[in-house]
Amino acid sequence: MLISSKEMGSQEELLQELKREGFQLTQATLSRDLKQLKVAKAASMNGKYVYVLPNETMYKRVRSTQTAKEMLETPGYMSINFSGNLGVIKTRPGYASLIAYNIDNTDIPEILGTVAGDDTILIIIKEGVKKNSVLEKLGEIIPNIR
Numbered sequence: 650m651l652i653s654s655k656e657m658g659s660q661e662e663l664l665q666e667l668k669r670e671g672f673q674l675t676q677a678t679l680s681r682d683l684k685q686l687k688v689a690k691a692a693s694m695n696g697k698y699v700y701v702l703p704n705e706t707m708y709k710r711v712r713s714t715q716t717a718k719e720m721l722e723t724p725g726y727m728s729i730n731f732s733g734n735l736g737v738i739k740t741r742p743g744y745a746s747l748i749a750y751n752i753d754n755t756d757i758p759e760i761l762g763t764v765a766g767d768d769t770i771l772i773i774i775k776e777g778v779k780k781n782s783v784l785e786k787l788g789e790i791i792p793n794i795r
Contacts, residue, residue: 652688656699663700726791731780736772738791745770748791757786 651670657663660679667674674682687703725744730737740748749765752772759782761773774783787794 652700652702656693656697658690658697658699726794729784729787729794731774731783734774734776734778736774736780736783738770738772740768740770742768744768751790752787755786755790757783759783759786 651657651663651666655666657666660676660683664674664676664679667679683700688700689703690698691701693699725740725748727739727741729739738745738748745765745768749763749770752760752763752770759775759778761775763773764771772783784794
């Protein structure tokens with residue numbers, strides 16, 4: 650989230666931002682994490698090299714006044730729509746896999762399974778199951794689902 654919201658050109662800058670957010674870690678740990686997340690450096694509009702997330706078209710830089718902790722506390726769910734025995738849940742970027750994982754591991758009998766992308770989940774619902782029944786069960790997993 651920090652990399653998405655701020656231009657940072659060094660691990661030291663990133664460590665300082667993480668420290669301000671209350672996270673304590675070493676440069677070695679940060680370096681391993683950046684490698685695992687496939688974070689790279691690229692030239693920004695002003696020519697300065699800054700950290701960028703993989704597939705920058707999917708992870709555009711955002712200007713946010715929220716801290717990283719506040720962003721983590723914000724639910725990822727945005728909306729749900731149905732068509733026949735399919736449901737589509739829209740989430741904030743990066744939240745679909747986690748929400749789909751929770752749906753699949755709750756063993757809701759009305760739902761056959763899910764397929765998750767970055768910000769979208771496809772839910773396959775058993776034939777003949779009412780939308781309200783699915784919403785009720787999903788409400789146990791996803792707060793504020795409508």
